[in-house]
Amino acid sequence: MLEVNVDRCIGCGECEEVCSFGAIAVEQDVAVVDYDSCTLCGTCVDTCPEDALTLERSDEVRDATDLDTWRGVWVVAEQRDGKVATVTYELLGKARGLADDLRVPLTAILMGHEIGDKAVDIASHGADRVLVVDHPAFAAFTDEVFGNTLVYLARQERPEIILAGATSMGRSFIPRVATVLETGLTADCTELSIRKDDRALLQTRPAFGGNLLATIVCPDHRPQMATVRPHVFKARPATENPTAEIINVNIPEGLLKSRVRVVESVQELVEGPGLTEAEVIVTAGRGMEDKKNIALVKELAELMGAGVGASRAATDAGWLPERAQIGQTGVTVSPKLYIGCGVSGAIQHIVGIQGSEIIVAINKDPDAPLFDLATYGIVGDVKVILPLLIKRIKKERGIP
Amino acid sequence: MNIVVCIKQVPDARTVKFDQEKGTLVREGVESVINPFDYNAIEAALELRDAFGGQVSAVTMGPPQAQEAIREALSLGVDKGVVVSDRAFAGSDTLATTYTLAKAIEKLGAPDIVICGKQAIDGDTGQVGPGLAVRLGIPYVTCVNEMEILKGRNVLRLKRMCEQGYDIVEVETPLLMTVLATLNTPRVPSLKNKMRARKADIPLWDVSAIGAEPGRTGLAGSPTQVVSTSVPTFDAKKEMLEGEPEEQVDALVTRLKEAGVI
Numbered sequence: 001m002l003e004v005n006v007d008r009c010i011g012c013g014e015c016e017e018v019c020s021f022g023a024i025a026v027e028q029d030v031a032v033v034d035y036d037s038c039t040l041c042g043t044c045v046d047t048c049p050e051d052a053l054t055l056e057r058s059d060e061v062r063d064a065t066d067l068d069t070w071r072g073v074w075v076v077a078e079q080r081d082g083k084v085a086t087v088t089y090e091l092l093g094k095a096r097g098l099a100d101d102l103r104v105p106l107t108a109i110l111m112g113h114e115i116g117d118k119a120v121d122i123a124s125h126g127a128d129r130v131l132v133v134d135h136p137a138f139a140a141f142t143d144e145v146f147g148n149t150l151v152y153l154a155r156q157e158r159p160e161i162i163l164a165g166a167t168s169m170g171r172s173f174i175p176r177v178a179t180v181l182e183t184g185l186t187a188d189c190t191e192l193s194i195r196k197d198d199r200a201l202l203q204t205r206p207a208f209g210g211n212l213l214a215t216i217v218c219p220d221h222r223p224q225m226a227t228v229r230p231h232v233f234k235a236r237p238a239t240e241n242p243t244a245e246i247i248n249v250n251i252p253e254g255l256l257k258s259r260v261r262v263v264e265s266v267q268e269l270v271e272g273p274g275l276t277e278a279e280v281i282v283t284a285g286r287g288m289e290d291k292k293n294i295a296l297v298k299e300l301a302e303l304m305g306a307g308v309g310a311s312r313a314a315t316d317a318g319w320l321p322e323r324a325q326i327g328q329t330g331v332t333v334s335p336k337l338y339i340g341c342g343v344s345g346a347i348q349h350i351v352g353i354q355g356s357e358i359i360v361a362i363n364k365d366p367d368a369p370l371f372d373l374a375t376y377g378i379v380g381d382v383k384v385i386l387p388l389l390i391k392r393i394k395k396e397r398g399i400p
Numbered sequence: 401m402n403i404v405v406c407i408k409q410v411p412d413a414r415t416v417k418f419d420q421e422k423g424t425l426v427r428e429g430v431e432s433v434i435n436p437f438d439y440n441a442i443e444a445a446l447e448l449r450d451a452f453g454g455q456v457s458a459v460t461m462g463p464p465q466a467q468e469a470i471r472e473a474l475s476l477g478v479d480k481g482v483v484v485s486d487r488a489f490a491g492s493d494t495l496a497t498t499y500t501l502a503k504a505i506e507k508l509g510a511p512d513i514v515i516c517g518k519q520a521i522d523g524d525t526g527q528v529g530p531g532l533a534v535r536l537g538i539p540y541v542t543c544v545n546e547m548e549i550l551k552g553r554n555v556l557r558l559k560r561m562c563e564q565g566y567d568i569v570e571v572e573t574p575l576l577m578t579v580l581a582t583l584n585t586p587r588v589p590s591l592k593n594k595m596r597a598r599k600a601d602i603p604l605w606d607v608s609a610i611g612a613e614p615g616r617t618g619l620a621g622s623p624t625q626v627v628s629t630s631v632p633t634f635d636a637k638k639e640m641l642e643g644e645p646e647e648q649v650d651a652l653v654t655r656l657k658e659a660g661v662i
């Protein structure tokens with residue numbers, strides 16, 4: 001809580017000036033805090049020339065009785081430019097089960113601009129309620145506007161669990177929310193369940209580059225927060241006539257300000273689906289030997305509706321853009337099918353693909369480490385195997 | 401310009417082994433290195449300093465041997481470094497880590513720019529950067545791939561990557577950013593800096609040095625608790641598809657069809 005020491009405050013208004021959230025104002029010569037808008041960022045505390053402001057970041061919850069005042073499961077629905085991220089449906093699918101186990105409603109939080117029609121879509125995938133925040137401030141993504149809004153709603157409604165996608169967006173603004181609420185946040189979960197005896201959320205996540213799985217709880221703080229990797233959970237089929245309540249909420253204008261200004265948002269024309277979303281990924285490694293052979297990988301990917309991935313050797317060689325790099329210093333993927341073409345399977349690469357359901361390795365070296373992880377291995381030359389595979393799939397699809 | 405880089409010492413992925421039975425990390429023989437993304441954070445800090453003046457401080461929270469990470473940062477050209485180290489910090493989750501790092505950074509003096517790696521390869525959360533910015537009360541930008549200072553305005557123009565493309569954002573200092581490996585190519589240490597690093601006195605700051613409340617650090621200050629760990633088993637079928645190339649491809653397509661993926 002932000003406290004004003006009225007004996008010290010001289011009503012100079014410095015705090016009002018620096019507050020990005022319109023949460024503090026001088027009234028009758030003394031600073032008054034609007035707690036609904038205050039994000040506890042502390043800027044005013046540092047600015048106050050009289051040391052009249054203090055920030056006691058006391059935990060929201062300490063004693064166990066208070067824990068029971070937090071109820072309900074929330075899913076943060078992610079959309080960009082009106083397109084709902086698939087992880088949102090997967091989260092709803094999983095969270096439905098958690099909410100049923102806890103016997104509480106499942107609420108989806110949808111923030112955006114002109115996204116009203118998406119609420120029904122989200123409702124049909126398992127939510128009991130959809131809270132819709134529709135405002136121009138959400139047209140572009142900023143951590144502060146999205147984060148402050150979620151903090152505001154969470155303080156009002158006190159959900160016991162908040163889940164969001166472990167996407168670039170979720171991984172960016174959800175830590176803001178957890179820090180302001182002073183609660184735990186488990187990143188990149190791959191399994192979630194409820195511990196029966198105390199309603200705790202058991203959150204399992206890979207650590208050390210996927211070499212270790214840790215199960216984590218957040219026993220004394222609420223909400224329990226987690227980000228979840230795409231493709232880990234199954235979405236439920238949409239229901240025809242969703243009965244979910246759709247509620248439009250207004251957020252205090254003061255919270256809808258961001259110190260980061262988005263000047264431009266560029267959708268890059270990636271061929272095929274983005275890697276974190278893709279169900280199938282064809283990956284090129286150094287074994288593709290030459291830039292011109294990358295065409296084989298692209299052709300196969302296009303045929304399969306797949307994303308094109310790369311090992312670092314392939315991006316270093318300039319064969320594919322850096323954003324295609326999979327692994328420790330690239331993206332982590334979890335497709336249904338991963339096909340490594342001339343990829344050796346160095347640990348730094350493997351840590352990025354361990355969530356894949358089926359791994360296919362095509363490599364001319366029978367001792368390549370990727371074969372140890374592969375569901376199916378083909379020892380052979382990519383320049384021979386890939387054209388055959390392309391031909392064979394074309395035949396399946398009846399493409400000449 | 402007062403620039404702070406946060407670096408973490410992590411186990412070298414190439415030397416890490418796991419005990420399948422106990423489900424734990426085998427600590428013996430594991431070498432420690434600077435988290436790979438943090439080299440890019442250091443490089444970004446040095447480039448900003450070299451272009452606009454000021455000084456770069458490296459901060460790490462960890463055991464006393466994390467001094468080696470700071471020494472390496474000094475050899476790369478960082479001006480000064482500090483290890484925040486106390487038994488009371490052990491078991492920190494990201495919330496306790498950001499509290500502790502914020503206290504240390506405040507002690508160093510108000511920063512203009514704080515730079516973190518996108519994520520640490522051990523914890524792998526990417527939460528420390530954003531959380532730290534919130535603690536410091538400054539805005540942040542994650543996944544930065546390009547940076548440019550708009551001269552004289554104390555404004556940074558940054559390219560923030562996301563799945564669908566990227567955003568160009570502008571933000572006034574002070575700010576925090578987390579950086580990708582593709583932002584830059586880290587330099588190699590110079591002889592002069594190596595010498596300086598070897599002789600450098602690297603302070604160790606404990607709980608009282610940074611004025612932290614012990615109850616908010618380490619295990620005590622961490623809302624999350626690990627209840628169990630295990631080593632994942634890969635029930636990889638490991639089926640090698642034999643025969644002539646045509647037969648191999650045929651076998652693969654058959655299996656993928658059975659699995660319903662094509």
Ligand SMILES: Cc1cc2nc3c(=O)[nH]c(=O)nc-3n(C[C@H](O)[C@H](O)[C@H](O)COP(=O)(O)OP(=O)(O)OC[C@H]3O[C@@H](n4cnc5c(N)ncnc54)[C@H](O)[C@@H]3O)c2cc1C
Pocket residue numbers: 284285286287288289310311312313314325326327328329330331341342343344345346347348349362363364365368380381382383436
């Ligand atoms: C700190 C750090 C971070 C890193 N991060 C990443 C990361 O995020 N992602 C990543 O991918 N790498 C990363 N690397 C690099 C990683 O260690 C490997 O160097 C890289 O993954 C190797 O890529 P590759 O498998 O394509 O190449 P190589 O290891 O050179 O393997 C090429 C393979 O192709 C096979 N081959 C050759 N010709 C043919 C042919 N005609 N037909 C079939 N097979 C053929 C060879 O037998 C070989 O197995 C990182 C390294 C470090 C030190």
Ligand SMILES: Nc1ncnc2c1ncn2[C@@H]1O[C@H](COP(=O)(O)O)[C@@H](O)[C@H]1O
Pocket residue numbers: 406407408435437438441459460461462494497501515516517518519520521523524525526527528529
């Ligand atoms: N103990 C630490 N000391 C200093 N910096 C850290 C520490 N832990 C994390 N960081 C910084 O935060 C980034 C992200 O780490 P993480 O959130 O753990 O994935 C790292 O790349 C570092 O820049």
